[in-house]
Amino acid sequence: MVKRVGSYLVCISCRRVYPKSELEREKKEKRRDTYVCPYCGSTRFSKEFDDVVLIINPEKSLVAKKLKIIHAGVFAFSIE
Numbered sequence: 001m002v003k004r005v006g007s008y009l010v011c012i013s014c015r016r017v018y019p020k021s022e023l024e025r026e027k028k029e030k031r032r033d034t035y036v037c038p039y040c041g042s043t044r045f046s047k048e049f050d051d052v053v054l055i056i057n058p059e060k061s062l063v064a065k066k067l068k069i070i071h072a073g074v075f076a077f078s079i080e
Protein backbone atom coordinates (compact mmCIF):
# COMPACT_ATOMS: atom_id res chain seq x y z
CA MET A 1 0.00 0.00 0.00
CA VAL A 2 1.34 3.37 -0.97
CA LYS A 3 0.59 6.32 1.25
CA ARG A 4 1.01 9.94 0.42
CA VAL A 5 3.38 11.39 2.99
CA GLY A 6 3.24 15.13 2.53
CA SER A 7 6.25 16.25 4.48
CA TYR A 8 8.78 13.81 3.04
CA LEU A 9 10.24 13.36 -0.42
CA VAL A 10 12.21 10.47 -1.78
CA CYS A 11 14.97 10.74 -4.37
CA ILE A 12 14.02 8.50 -7.29
CA SER A 13 17.65 7.76 -8.18
CA CYS A 14 19.15 6.79 -4.82
CA ARG A 15 15.95 6.18 -2.77
CA ARG A 16 17.09 8.43 0.06
CA VAL A 17 14.27 9.97 2.05
CA TYR A 18 14.43 13.65 2.99
CA PRO A 19 12.15 15.89 5.04
CA LYS A 20 10.72 18.43 2.62
CA SER A 21 11.88 21.24 4.92
CA GLU A 22 15.50 20.13 4.55
CA LEU A 23 15.31 20.19 0.74
CA GLU A 24 13.52 23.53 0.87
CA ARG A 25 16.29 25.06 2.99
CA GLU A 26 19.01 23.65 0.75
CA LYS A 27 17.19 24.98 -2.32
CA LYS A 28 17.05 28.47 -0.81
CA GLU A 29 20.67 28.39 0.37
CA LYS A 30 21.96 27.44 -3.07
CA ARG A 31 19.40 29.61 -4.87
CA ARG A 32 18.12 26.81 -7.04
CA ASP A 33 14.80 26.51 -8.83
CA THR A 34 14.31 22.86 -8.00
CA TYR A 35 15.08 20.43 -5.23
CA VAL A 36 18.39 18.64 -5.67
CA CYS A 37 19.30 15.46 -3.83
CA PRO A 38 22.21 16.41 -1.55
CA TYR A 39 23.56 12.91 -1.88
CA CYS A 40 23.44 11.99 -5.57
CA GLY A 41 22.55 15.30 -7.25
CA SER A 42 19.35 14.05 -8.85
CA THR A 43 16.45 16.46 -9.30
CA ARG A 44 13.78 13.79 -9.54
CA PHE A 45 11.77 13.26 -6.38
CA SER A 46 8.60 11.43 -5.53
CA LYS A 47 6.05 12.15 -2.84
CA GLU A 48 4.62 8.69 -3.00
CA PHE A 49 6.53 5.83 -1.51
CA ASP A 50 5.95 2.76 0.56
CA ASP A 51 7.76 1.67 3.72
CA VAL A 52 10.97 3.30 4.74
CA VAL A 53 14.00 1.27 5.77
CA LEU A 54 16.88 2.37 7.92
CA ILE A 55 20.10 0.78 6.68
CA ILE A 56 22.78 0.80 9.34
CA ASN A 57 25.15 -1.81 8.05
CA PRO A 58 24.71 -2.22 4.28
CA GLU A 59 27.31 -5.02 3.98
CA LYS A 60 25.32 -7.27 6.30
CA SER A 61 21.81 -6.23 5.33
CA LEU A 62 19.70 -8.43 3.03
CA VAL A 63 17.34 -5.51 2.40
CA ALA A 64 20.28 -3.35 1.33
CA LYS A 65 21.41 -6.10 -1.01
CA LYS A 66 17.94 -6.41 -2.52
CA LEU A 67 17.65 -2.65 -3.04
CA LYS A 68 21.29 -2.38 -4.19
CA ILE A 69 22.10 0.09 -1.43
CA ILE A 70 25.74 0.36 -0.45
CA HIS A 71 25.62 3.21 2.04
CA ALA A 72 23.94 3.69 5.42
CA GLY A 73 20.89 5.93 5.60
CA VAL A 74 17.11 6.09 5.39
CA PHE A 75 15.66 4.72 2.16
CA ALA A 76 12.24 4.14 0.63
CA PHE A 77 11.44 0.49 0.08
CA SER A 78 9.33 1.10 -3.01
CA ILE A 79 8.58 4.26 -4.93
CA GLU A 80 5.47 4.97 -6.94
Ligand SMILES: [Zn+2]
Pocket residue numbers: 011012013014015016037038039040041042
Ligand atom coordinates in the same frame (compact mmCIF):
# COMPACT_ATOMS: atom_id res chain seq x y z
ZN1 LIG B 1 19.57 10.91 -4.56
